Every structure is written in structure tokens, then in C-alpha cells.
Amino acid sequence: MIFTLNAATVDVDAHPMKRLLDVLREECGLTGTKEGCGEGECGACTVLIDDAAVCACLVPFAQVRDARVTTIEGLGGDHPLQRAFAEEGGAQCGICTPGMIMAALPLGEKPSLRKVREGLAGNLCRCTGYEAIYRAVRKA
Numbered sequence: 558m559i560f561t562l563n564a565a566t567v568d569v570d571a572h573p574m575k576r577l578l579d580v581l582r583e584e585c586g587l588t589g590t591k592e593g594c595g596e597g598e599c600g601a602c603t604v605l606i607d608d609a610a611v612c613a614c615l616v617p618f619a620q621v622r623d624a625r626v627t628t629i630e631g632l633g634g635d636h637p638l639q640r641a642f643a644e645e646g647g648a649q650c651g652i653c654t655p656g657m658i659m660a661a662l663p664l665g666e667k668p669s670l671r672k673v674r675e676g677l678a679g680n681l682c683r684c685t686g687y688e689a690i691y692r693a694v695r696k697a
């Protein structure tokens with residue numbers, strides 16, 4: 558099935574009902590997208606589909622036909638959000654971090670604290686207490 562993955566057109570062979578999360582990690586080798594709960598509650602698996610943040614554990618692969626999928630690997634490692642998370646201590650164990658960053662991307666530059674809290678409300682972190690994450694997103 559053809560879709561756009563991190564700005565490249567790809568043709569990936571996988572069962573249409575396989576979870577996008579698993580297709581990304583297994584067929585595409587992109588293990589930056591993490592699995593936490595596996596049922597849409599934690600946000601660890603957040604990716605962008607056509608600029609909207611979605612939980613990849615809830616999306617059947619068939620739904621991304623002809624769509625644009627962006628994962629944490631698509632940011633290249635030197636994105637302002639990635640730098641800000643490192644500088645502000647927004648990542649500890651790191652499991653939630655890719656999902657946090659992908660969920661923060663649609664918030665745009667210098668979002669208000671309220672907008673950050675709302676935008677990341679579906680992303681859980683067991684380590685940081687959230688304040689460093691909010692600082693990082695607002696800084697970026």
C-alpha cells in the first residue's frame with residue numbers, strides 16, 4: 558500500500574487491519590514510536606497523519622492509504638522541540654517523549670501554557686511530573 562512516510566513515498570506490504578503502530582515498528586523499522594497502553598489511553602504512540610496527532614495503536618494500516626504519516630524519525634533529531642526537551646529535562650526514561658513531541662507539533666510556536674496542557678492532555682508521563690515537558694514545549 559502506498560503512502561507518504563516522513564516525506565518519502567513508500568510502498569509497504571502489511572495486513573490492512575494491522576495496527577499502524579506495528580507496521581511502523583515492524584515493517585518500516587521505525588521504532589521511535591512507542592507502545593504504552595496499546596488502547597488509546599497514554600499517547601506514547603502518537604504520530605501525525607496529515608498534520609493531525611493520532612494514536613497509532615488505534616489506527617488500522619488501511620486508513621493511511623495515500624495519507625501523509627510523520628513519526629519522530631521524520632523530525633531528524635535536531636528539531637527545536639527535540640532540543641528543548643533535552644535542554645529542559647523534559648525526558649527521563651524517554652518512553653513518552655516521542656509521543657509528547659509529536660502531540661506538541663500541531664500546537665505551533667510558543668503556545669500558551671493552557672494550550673500546551675490541553676494539547677498534551679492525552680499523553681501520560683510517569684517520570685517528569687509534566688512541568689519540564691510544558692517548559693520545553695513552550696520554549697520551542
Ligand code: FES
Pocket residue numbers: 591592593594595596597598599600601602603612613614615
Ligand atoms: S500505546 Fe497508543 S495510546 Fe497508549
Ligand code: FES
Pocket residue numbers: 647648649650651652653654681682683684685
Ligand atoms: S519520561 Fe518516562 S514516562 Fe515520561
